[in-house]
Amino acid sequence: MNDKALLFINGVPPSTIPNFEGYGLIACSDGAFHYLKKLGFPLKKLAFISGDFDSHSGTDESLAQDKFIYTPDQDKTDFHKSLEIILYRGYKTVDVYGGSGGEMDHFLGNLHTALAFKDALDITFYDEFSRYFFAPKNLVLTEMKGRLVSLFPVSVASNIKTEGLNWELNGEDLSVDKRIGTRNFALKDKVSVQFSGGELVVFVGHQPMG
Incomplete structure (x- = not known):
């Protein structure tokens, strides 16, 4: 089984459809369904669309109804509930688009949710500028020379x-x-980060800095 999942949530959408092979x-949250449709994403590739459907009707003529999973729990965000489904289905790695931008309290909330599932x-997470994630205590990154690196x-x-x-x-x-x-920023192709306590978010720029 391929244990890697791709999830779209309702922040700023990617400018183009990322490689989904x-x-x-x-999967996507209910709000992200709108921008995926506008981007021309092949919706039949979606395993599920989940959320409380406050921003979507919870149905679409191009998809089977059982792909829409109603998750009304208002004590959890749609992102949180989507991760629960992904974990329940046996996946261990998740790439997330739409986690940043827009209303920045959503961005902070998404980091909080990611920490809960760490x-x-x-x-x-991926956005137009970088990828970012909670780092393990011993992290090694490659192909890094010239790239922005932020430790938060x-x-x-x-x-x-x-x-x-x-x-x-x-x-x-x-x-x-x-x-x-x-x-x-990175001076070498290989970058290592080690730490012994607490939590650290690492941001890595997509392109070498000019």
């Missing part, structure tokens, strides 16, 4: 050691109220 499951799912603690990350960045960290802590590690 190689995923075992493709130990169960390997979640990576949630809310503290301790004893951080990096190799391959312009401004290295050598056992320092990062915290929201004192010091963060944004707008760094």
Whole structure:
């Protein structure tokens, strides 16, 4: 079984349809269904559309009705409920589009949701500028030279050691109220990040910086 899923949620949509080959499951929240339809995404590729359907009718003439999963729980976001379904279906890796932009409280809420699933799912967000994710304690990235790298603690990350960045960290802590590690960049193709405590979101630019 291919355990990698692709999920579209209701933030700023991608400007073009991303490559969706190689995923075992493709799904979207109810709000994202609108932009996928406008982008010309092949809707029959969707395994499910989930949400409370406050922004969608919960039906479409081109799809079987059982693909629409009504999840009315108002204590959870549509993103959270979609991840629950993906996890229940046995998938362990999720690439997410539409997680940032627009109303920024949604972006922060999406990070909060990803943190809640961090130990169960390997979640990576993609937007027009970068990919970002909660880092494991020992992270190695390749093909990195010239790319933007930002390290953002949630809310503290301790004893951080990096190799391959312009401004290295050598056992320092990062915290929201004192010091963060944004707008760094890679000097080498291989970058490593290690830390011993807390949580760290890593942002990686799609293209080398000019």
